Amino acid sequence: MEDKKILFSAVQPSGILTIGNYLGAIKNWKNLQNDYNSIFSGADLHTLTVKQDPQTLRANSYQLAALFLACGLDPEKSIIFMQSHVPAHAELAWVLNTITYPGELSRMTQFKDKSQKHQENINMGLMDYPVLMAADILLYNTELVPIGADQKQHLELARDLAIRFNGRFGELFKVPEPYFGKTATRVMSLQEPTKKMSKSDANLNSFISMDDDKDTIIRKFKRAVTDSDNKIIFSEDKPGISNLLTIYSAFRGISIKEAEAEFEGKGYGDFKVKVGETVADVIDPIRQEKNRILSDKTYIDAVLKDGAERASRIAYKVLSKVYKKVGLLPRSR
Ligand code: LTN
Numbered sequence: 237m238e239d240k241k242i243l244f245s246a247v248q249p250s251g252i253l254t255i256g257n258y259l260g261a262i263k264n265w266k267n268l269q270n271d272y273n274s275i276f277s278g279a280d281l282h283t284l285t286v287k288q289d290p291q292t293l294r295a296n297s298y299q300l301a302a303l304f305l306a307c308g309l310d311p312e313k314s315i316i317f318m319q320s321h322v323p324a325h326a327e328l329a330w331v332l333n334t335i336t337y338p339g340e341l342s343r344m345t346q347f348k349d350k351s352q353k354h355q356e357n358i359n360m361g362l363m364d365y366p367v368l369m370a371a372d373i374l375l376y377n378t379e380l381v382p383i384g385a386d387q388k389q390h391l392e393l394a395r396d397l398a399i400r401f402n403g404r405f406g407e408l409f410k411v412p413e414p415y416f417g418k419t420a421t422r423v424m425s426l427q428e429p430t431k432k433m434s435k436s437d438a439n440l441n442s443f444i445s446m447d448d449d450k451d452t453i454i455r456k457f458k459r460a461v462t463d464s465d466n467k468i469i470f471s472e473d474k475p476g477i478s479n480l481l482t483i484y485s486a487f488r489g490i491s492i493k494e495a496e497a498e499f500e501g502k503g504y505g506d507f508k509v510k511v512g513e514t515v516a517d518v519i520d521p522i523r524q525e526k527n528r529i530l531s532d533k534t535y536i537d538a539v540l541k542d543g544a545e546r547a548s549r550i551a552y553k554v555l556s557k558v559y560k561k562v563g564l565l566p567r568s569r
Contacts, residue, residue: 243272244378246279249300252445256423256433260384266308274314285361306526317543324551328371370394374409375551382415405561421486426460429475450516457512468499484511
């Protein structure tokens with residue numbers, strides 16, 4: 237690999253993604269892969285921490301891999317693989333577990349939220365989630381980790397564990413930095429614009445999935461909740477309109493100010509249709525390309541196999557240094 241900084245990120249194959257996930261992660265990855273040695277993973281082991289139907293998980297993993305490719309992640313430029321295909325992730329997580337304190341994990345916001353949400357299945361994996369994520373990151377001497385704000389605490393743990401390990405066993409891990417991107421796009425629900433857009437929302441009109449077709453997208457935007465003063469400006473007391481402006485400007489690659497100027501004097505009806513069309517113009521081709529790629533599982537398997545091989549080569553070099561540092565015997569070859 238060329239002498240560029242190493243960047244690692246991952247998404248869980250836990251079902252359809254929304255335009256929030258797209259704007260928050262994969263859209264930016266496409267550009268980052270030119271500037272960094274980029275490694276992108278489907279975090280399938282993480283997905284097991286909440287109940288999964290095995291068949292659905294398999295389908296979702298193919299969906300995610302195909303979406304990565306359809307969004308422009310390039311297997312020639314980046315390493316694209318499934319976490320479970322590189323056992324070093326689970327192996328490093330074990331070692332990191334031995335330097336992690338239960339209190340560090342039990343006070344994680346996401347653990348507390350998910351424990352609330354899945355009271356029937358509070359398992360050790362759910363609590364250990366951030367340690368596996370630390371392993372994902374540290375295995376590749378990662379310097380940069382593109383993440384959303386919700387993963388900040390987890391990245392902080394990865395940094396703490398890197399520093400703790402280095403302190404105890406000698407310099408080895410790079411201490412990773414978060415990468416939040418230029419604009420923090422926080423996409424809100426179309427129905428309750430004070431809540432984050434979520435694919436698990438019972439109201440299907442509240443989110444745009446990466447699987448929605450053009451008509452569905454436009455219909456959902458037409459139904460988006462706004463207010464009644466008919467001014468298209470970004471303002472705290474206009475969460476609905478502000479959200480639509482955020483989405484529009486992110487998809488157009490323009491500033492909120494420019495978007496406001498474009499719609500000055502226009503009505504909400506026209507505005508909503510325009511936002512819908514703009515989003516659909518980007519999302520619809522991605523969906524079609526994703527479905528085309530999905531029809532060729534052999535191709536996806538080949539991409540993931542190559543990715544896993546390349547990832548393994550890096551990961552096992554680091555893992556064997558970890559094993560040596562902690563005092564495990566070298567394996568004779
Ligand atoms: N927890 C992340 C997904 C994830 C990840 C990672 C992100 C798993 N491993 C390593 C960055 C680096 C999420 O759910 N967004």
